Amino acid sequence: MKNMDLPGLTIKDALEGFAEKKFSSREIIESIVLRIKKLNPELKVFLSDFYVDAINYSKKENTLLKGLPLVVKDNILTRKFKTTAASKLLSDFQPVYNATVVNKVLDNGGTIIGKTNMDAWAHGSSTETSDFGSTLNPWDTSRLPGGSSGGSAAAVAADLCIFALGTETAGSIRQPASWCGVVGLKPSYGLVSRYGIIAMASSTDSPGPITKTVWDAAFILNIISGNDPYDATSINVSKKDYTKELDHSISGVRIGVPKEYFSDKIDSQVKQTVMSSLKNLEKMGAQLKEISLLDPEYAIATYTIIQRSEVSSNLARYDGVRFGHDRSFFGEEARRRIMLGTYTLSSGYYDAFYRKAEKVRTLIINDFQKAFENVDLIAGPVSPTTALPVGATDGQSMFGEIADMLVEPSSIAGLPGISVPCGFVNNLPVGLGLIGARLSEELILRVAHQYEQSTDWHKRKPKLTL
Amino acid sequence: MTVLSQEEVKHVAKLAKLNIKDEDLEKIGSQLSETIAFVNELSDLDNETSKLGETHQVSGLNNVFREDTVVESRVLTQEEALRNNKNTYRGYFVVDKIF
Numbered sequence: 001m002k003n004m005d006l007p008g009l010t011i012k013d014a015l016e017g018f019a020e021k022k023f024s025s026r027e028i029i030e031s032i033v034l035r036i037k038k039l040n041p042e043l044k045v046f047l048s049d050f051y052v053d054a055i056n057y058s059k060k061e062n063t064l065l066k067g068l069p070l071v072v073k074d075n076i077l078t079r080k081f082k083t084t085a086a087s088k089l090l091s092d093f094q095p096v097y098n099a100t101v102v103n104k105v106l107d108n109g110g111t112i113i114g115k116t117n118m119d120a121w122a123h124g125s126s127t128e129t130s131d132f133g134s135t136l137n138p139w140d141t142s143r144l145p146g147g148s149s150g151g152s153a154a155a156v157a158a159d160l161c162i163f164a165l166g167t168e169t170a171g172s173i174r175q176p177a178s179w180c181g182v183v184g185l186k187p188s189y190g191l192v193s194r195y196g197i198i199a200m201a202s203s204t205d206s207p208g209p210i211t212k213t214v215w216d217a218a219f220i221l222n223i224i225s226g227n228d229p230y231d232a233t234s235i236n237v238s239k240k241d242y243t244k245e246l247d248h249s250i251s252g253v254r255i256g257v258p259k260e261y262f263s264d265k266i267d268s269q270v271k272q273t274v275m276s277s278l279k280n281l282e283k284m285g286a287q288l289k290e291i292s293l294l295d296p297e298y299a300i301a302t303y304t305i306i307q308r309s310e311v312s313s314n315l316a317r318y319d320g321v322r323f324g325h326d327r328s329f330f331g332e333e334a335r336r337r338i339m340l341g342t343y344t345l346s347s348g349y350y351d352a353f354y355r356k357a358e359k360v361r362t363l364i365i366n367d368f369q370k371a372f373e374n375v376d377l378i379a380g381p382v383s384p385t386t387a388l389p390v391g392a393t394d395g396q397s398m399f400g401e402i403a404d405m406l407v408e409p410s411s412i413a414g415l416p417g418i419s420v421p422c423g424f425v426n427n428l429p430v431g432l433g434l435i436g437a438r439l440s441e442e443l444i445l446r447v448a449h450q451y452e453q454s455t456d457w458h459k460r461k462p463k464l465t466l
Numbered sequence: 467m468t469v470l471s472q473e474e475v476k477h478v479a480k481l482a483k484l485n486i487k488d489e490d491l492e493k494i495g496s497q498l499s500e501t502i503a504f505v506n507e508l509s510d511l512d513n514e515t516s517k518l519g520e521t522h523q524v525s526g527l528n529n530v531f532r533e534d535t536v537v538e539s540r541v542l543t544q545e546e547a548l549r550n551n552k553n554t555y556r557g558y559f560v561v562d563k564i565f
Binding site: 092093094096097189190203204229230232233234235297298300301302304305308312316319320321322323324325327328330335336338339340342343344346353355356357358359360361362363365366398412413414438 | 470475478479481482483484485486494497498500501502504505506507508509510511514515518519520521522523524525526527530532540542546547549550551552553559561
């Protein structure tokens, strides 16, 4: 199969190609490994380079994924491979079991070819706080890929895999997907098991797919969703085929456009790009409705308290006894977050900070519920800017929170959301964000899919020199 | 604006079991104070939240139980349990003295 762009395949195209016997998964993996060897030294997507072994276990004809190669964010436990969460504290940590999402992709014939870079402990929105150096954005290597799932998003954008798994606590799938021009789906909290994910903020952590198209995201959600007895926050809903209704009409779907998500804190060209994508949806039959939501600034403050508090508790387990090095190996960002969380949970401050934040969380949930009485989805930019230059996080203790201001409210409320490519500003990708009520993944995917199919943004590829 | 004193930073570091060098106390103190000043804006919403309950989790689930049985497939062997430990003695974890 010479002259075919195998690394650039989507899951759907690959499965169709297999059916027509155009190529094999082994050929795809081999061409991707070759590409990784050429591009990874510059992009620095991978934290471990075991992809050379991948070819040995790619015979999985009778499975859903038929051996297709994926990459996995390095805070997701993999028994065969070192898992570091991009922290030196776990630089030699060898998990003794797989995360549930890993077992699900392996059982369905996925071939894991690499573990991807991220902000250390997923604390950030740039991948720049990785203890092992930042990944670079394939669209412009002087810029950041976003984060914390920056390595996974960059790998999908640069065709170093067919799809990726990431995790999101508040923006960590959608924001890097937006900055890298790929699709990122953050499922409803509880729809995808957290078992085996290195815990960050347990009350919002949500694993999800990063893919080249919306159809692919729906296909992977079919595989990774579902109740897991090992995660007590995993919900029990009947299995669905999320690809089934992607082509059903979107006529009459009411899309709320919150004016607070188009404030003057958002880059004007990003706003224009997203607005024109919404006009496009309107032409396709959707109804746009201006709505008003709580100022996202309050969600930033709420999220900051909740996240730091949960981090201080979750990272208490790193005592150097059962795994990892001792606590002196925590980087600056992790120490800052642990200390702030310790402070907000400590005696005398618990009521003023933690308890108050958990009340505002209720307010945010109610605010969304009220909005969803009149609209079916809420749309806006995923990120206030396009990809920022390397070094943007220097000395910015609230960088991630500002970068994620438009996705934090929905994360706190446990709602599902997607980032789908909707255009470019100065050759950098922009993501359209769609947020729905809890468990409205089918509707989100359907609208995102039909928008995507009406454009060719998802077909554009970064120019990378091999 | 709340400003954390160096003593307070030391106290929080002790609670969090982190060693902070004396020369870093001021920097960390001012970064923490900056974040605290930012999150203090939640007080604007005191009227709206005064009658609201707290939300600790959003799964919609309550009291998830399971049978109190051993799941063999999930049991770690002694070797697995100790695999990532750097200090063992005859198959046990070695920890610092508590008393």
